[in-house]
Amino acid sequence: MTTGFIDAHNHLQATGLESFLEKVIPACEGLGVARMIVNGITEQDWDRIKELASRHGFVTPSYGLHPWYLKEKKPGWEKRLEERLISDAKAHVGEVGLDLWMRDPDLPSQIETLRHSLQIAERNRRAITIHCLRAWEQLLDVLRSERLPARGFLLHAYSGPPEMVGPFTELGAYFSFSGYFLNPGKEDRLASFRQVRSDRLLAETDAPSMPLPDIHSEFRLPGAIDGETINHPGNIRAVYAALSSLRKVDLSDLVKICTENSNRLFGEA
Numbered sequence: 001m002t003t004g005f006i007d008a009h010n011h012l013q014a015t016g017l018e019s020f021l022e023k024v025i026p027a028c029e030g031l032g033v034a035r036m037i038v039n040g041i042t043e044q045d046w047d048r049i050k051e052l053a054s055r056h057g058f059v060t061p062s063y064g065l066h067p068w069y070l071k072e073k074k075p076g077w078e079k080r081l082e083e084r085l086i087s088d089a090k091a092h093v094g095e096v097g098l099d100l101w102m103r104d105p106d107l108p109s110q111i112e113t114l115r116h117s118l119q120i121a122e123r124n125r126r127a128i129t130i131h132c133l134r135a136w137e138q139l140l141d142v143l144r145s146e147r148l149p150a151r152g153f154l155l156h157a158y159s160g161p162p163e164m165v166g167p168f169t170e171l172g173a174y175f176s177f178s179g180y181f182l183n184p185g186k187e188d189r190l191a192s193f194r195q196v197r198s199d200r201l202l203a204e205t206d207a208p209s210m211p212l213p214d215i216h217s218e219f220r221l222p223g224a225i226d227g228e229t230i231n232h233p234g235n236i237r238a239v240y241a242a243l244s245s246l247r248k249v250d251l252s253d254l255v256k257i258c259t260e261n262s263n264r265l266f267g268e269a
């Protein structure tokens with residue numbers, strides 16, 4: 001079994017990281033990143049993810065339609081998504097989800113896309129990675145009314161109420177901790193991650209998004225995206241370090257726990 005740091009959710013394919021990849025990838029290998037789940041946000045970046053997975057053994061591809069970009073959704077996406085899964089036994093579904101924080105959310109379209117994605121993941125026995133902002137009750141309703149993937153699903157960068165960790169856990173949720181939660185004012189996020197069951201815990205960078213506060217960042221990249229620092233996926237080690245002190249568990253034990261959880265949810269790398 002490969003052990004090392006597992007970034008349960010990032011966007012290595014993002015244009016914001018493209019010009020840095022020649023340095024970013026060796027840096028991640030050097031610090032012991034064993035695996036990253038690289039998530040699509042529009043159909044346009046699915047080919048790029050496939051190419052990254054074919055070149056780098058630590059990349060696990062995941063294909064999805066992010067709620068922020070649903071206007072770009074083209075008819076027939078469900079069939080094309082399913083074909084990708086059928087042709088690649090290691091591929092998963094995501095990121096997809098519900099977002100009432102964004103400007104002008106189209107909730108019916110988000111729910112329809114999520115339902116179809118859940119059905120495709122369940123039918124093909126894959127994991128699904130779910131994004132949710134300020135739509136927790138709606139998400140619970142959708143999850144309770146669909147057949148869910150038997151291996152479970154990931155609520156990435158879980159920012160829901162601590163008291164909803166239990167109900168989502170019962171449905172098969174895994175929860176990934178984001179270094180962004182180390183910023184001031186995120187105490188309720190930390191409270192949630194103190195109570196997540198050890199067998200449902202993961203960690204992520206969401207790079208190039210959701211940068212850690214400067215004091216925690218181990219790697220820095222020049223420039224900015226929408227005025228925000230570009231997050232380097234190598235910061236996963238710093239995310240693990242912060243989670244290990246939050247949970248009062250040794251870093252080496254946390255690496256083992258997250259590896260087992262990732263293997264159960266996403267299959268062995």
Ligand SMILES: [Zn+2]
Pocket residue numbers: 009010011039095206
């Ligand atoms: Zn993401």
